[in-house]
Amino acid sequence: MILIVGGAGYIGSHVNKELNKRGYETVVFDNLSYGHEDFVKWGVFERGDLGNIEEIREVFSKYSIEAVMHFAAFTYVGESVEDPQKYYLNNLRNTLNLLQVMLEFEVKKFVFSSTCATYGNPIEIPITEDHPQNPINPYGKGKFMVEKVLEDYSRAYDLRYASLRYFNAAGADPEGEVGELHDPETHLIPLILDAAAGKRDDIKIFGTDYDTHDGTCVRDYIHVTDLADAHIRALEYLKNGGASEFFNLGNGNGFSVREVIDVSREVTGKPIKAVEDERRPGDPPVLVGSSKKAQEILGWKPEYANIRKIVETAWKWHQKIE
Ligand code: UDP
Known part of the structure; x- marks a missing residue:
């Protein structure tokens, strides 16, 4: 099964739909702090919090998890400046918890939601993956730090990851089953x-x-269904033995x-x-x-x-x- 952490949110719910359409079995793990339970229309739902490592272990014990996709993060840039601890605890520490349990259970394929905010103010357009990364706010810095952790874990523990740096995710599932619903909305x-x-x-x-x-x-506005497709391709790339990589997702x-x-x-x-x-x-x-x-x-x-x-x-x- 594929574990979708944050699968009740905007991008995670679209990926969950697409995975199920293509015959994958999924487990959604979400604390519903920002996600919506009625967005979990496919797979099974386990409510839980990445801040509680035992709750993560329970899910890994209950299901046979083959790979993890991680979408659970706070995403308000302005708020990250005002309350950086909130962002580092959730987006960085909780990701470390998830990776810790993955390693305990020897689950070694990881698709990570990263962001173009890891580049900071661009010095060249279009931005390529080797553009210097100088994130300018705690949101971007937390995602950047996770990328650095992934590089080290990948070298030391044989974990393979695809870190997907989104540009501006937008649009909704063309069938209208799930979509964008943020509170507060800033986009x-x-x-x-x-x-x-x-x-x-x-x-x-x-x-x-x-x-x-x-x-x-x-x-650069990128449709959420195109993002979902890229996640599944990234997963399949890892399943086929692909090496750890960073990918920009923009159009x-x-x-x-x-x-x-x-x-x-x-x-x-x-x-x-x-x-x-x-x-x-x-x-x-x-x-x-x-x-x-x-x-x-x-x-x-x-x-x-x-x-x-x-x-x-x-x-x-x-x-x-x-
Ligand atoms: N923007 C705007 N009015 C709004 C919200 C956003 O002019 O009410 C602008 C914002 O300054 C940025 C662009 O729209 O240049 C996209 O902003 P959004 O918050 O959607 O995404 P971001 O680029 O910050 O991730």
Whole structure:
């Protein structure tokens, strides 16, 4: 069985769906601090907390676990600056707990949710895997530290991992069974759709004086179903004896905040009021990744690389949760 830690969350639930579609058996382990039990529509669910090592051991004793995919992490960059301990305990220490139990039970295949935030402010675009890593906030630093731990564990204990550095995960399962549901929501696309649905008055554009083609920040939005596909390819790569690797998962295309708002107006048919606002601290002007390595080694090809498709699936889901 494949253990999906954090499988009740946004990305984990999409991976769980895709794994089951392809005939894998899964166990979801989640403490539901941010996840949603009704997102666990496939496999079995074990509620538990990575902070409690005995609860992790129980799951490994109960099921025959072949590999682990780890999505359970806090992801609010601003909060990580205000309360770094919360982030290091959950994202770093709890990952060490999970790895400890994996080694005890000799489970040695690990797919890890990493992030483009491990690169910090990019010095070259598109960002490749060998771009220097200088994370600028505790969220990015915690993920970076786990990557360093993985390098050492891989050398010493024969653990093999694929560390997947996501760019901006967006969109929803095209069948609308699971989707993005954060509380609080801080991400651009769901907030724009809240404005389209009349749940908020407007969308604030954080900064209009960046050195980009229209002055607003450019991001690489990658569809969550494409992310799910990459995880399964990474798992299969490890099952086939592949060596430990880091992979960027982005689609190589950047879209500005204004472009995302314009596309959302077209997709939803709603006017969506945009209000120009101050820059949000810590936002690099452009984050676009090269995923050439994942394409070459994993044979991965994003299917929803088009921002319109991403917003369309997100809107379909968004209308369902109203
Ligand atoms: N953004 C914005 N208004 C919002 C939320 C986000 O202008 O209400 C901008 C944000 O400054 C960034 C981009 O949209 O440039 C994507 O932000 P998001 O929080 O979705 O993802 P991040 O890039 O921070 O991971």
